[in-house]
Amino acid sequence: MDQRSKILAIIRQVAGQSVDPTPEQSLFESGLLDSFTLTDLVAELEKQFSIRIPDSDLTPRRFDSVERIETYLQGRQ
């Protein structure tokens, strides 16, 4: 599974919905994520990409779309 597919699978898992957001779509404004499911999203990203996301990186904007998540993960590699 490529990176984008993995991210989308995580979003579907934490949102509890079978959704297919566009890469630039805001996950918060579209209602797919809220403050608490964002925490779940970050935890799943850490688990499935085997990374530790420091608290200093935890800003909602950084994880607000598939594209932004991809950018963040690429910066961590």
Place this chain on the structure above:
Amino acid sequence: MSGARLRGFGCYLPERVVSNAEVAAQLGCDAAWIVQMSGIHERRWAAPAETVASLGIRAAEDCLARAGAAAGEIGLILAASGSAERRFPGPATAIGAGLGLPGVPAIDLPIASAGSLFGLAMAAELCGRYGNVLVVGAEIMSRAIALEPAGRDTAILFGDGAGACLVSGETGFARIADALLASDGAFADTLHLELAGPIEMNGQSVILQATRKVPRAIRELLERNHRQPGEIAVYLMHQANRNLIARTAKSLGVAEEKFFVNVDRYGNTSSASLLIAADEWWQGGAPAGPIVFAAFGAGLHWGAVLAE
């Protein structure tokens, strides 16, 4: 800290009960939405003549009465508030004056939300020198919110009140065993109240930080004291949001019932909430066993205290 003990709690809540319906009408939102977002059903608002210090004095008097202590036994006052009316002096000295304690040192902790927790930890360290330390958390948050649709995300949350705790170096029902305090100014802008107000909060960022930092602090505190989360008799948390409390319980793998909750009746009373919750829990019989206090708030400041 080994000799510090919790001697008693007290609180004061303003008479005026403000329903979600009343708040919703001013904010242009639905009362049911407030419950869904926060678990809050109602809150208290102070009367115009009341001040942060007057609320704190009432809570302190309640605490002294319940603890069976006289004001003259107090050797130090620590007063937490994020909503004090002026730059200086803060409410600590006014609380001391209200209790008739000239000469007793009184220190302000201008720390919203986590202020009482920091006060408890500091009192535990200082009671060996000062004897009985009175910790007060007092807030009038209703004067810091914007009662208009643009401010609804924060205005729905807050209420007014005060709590107090007497920490003694000699006597009490539980020993303060350890405390873990932490701060991070890098996120200061996520939750702040400027002098002209109103309070501004990036709720998503605050919750994201809190849901990680609070369980981690509790876990670290318990690990270094050779305790498991399930061994704790009660978790007394800053009452910010019912969903956040539930999330903390889930993160620790502890039944939510172990977390005392009264945010539904008083809203988020910032630094006062921890001690108001502690007082209600204590009045309810305070079952034996280890107690964890935890809080998170503007600063950022967060931490946990273990008593047993």
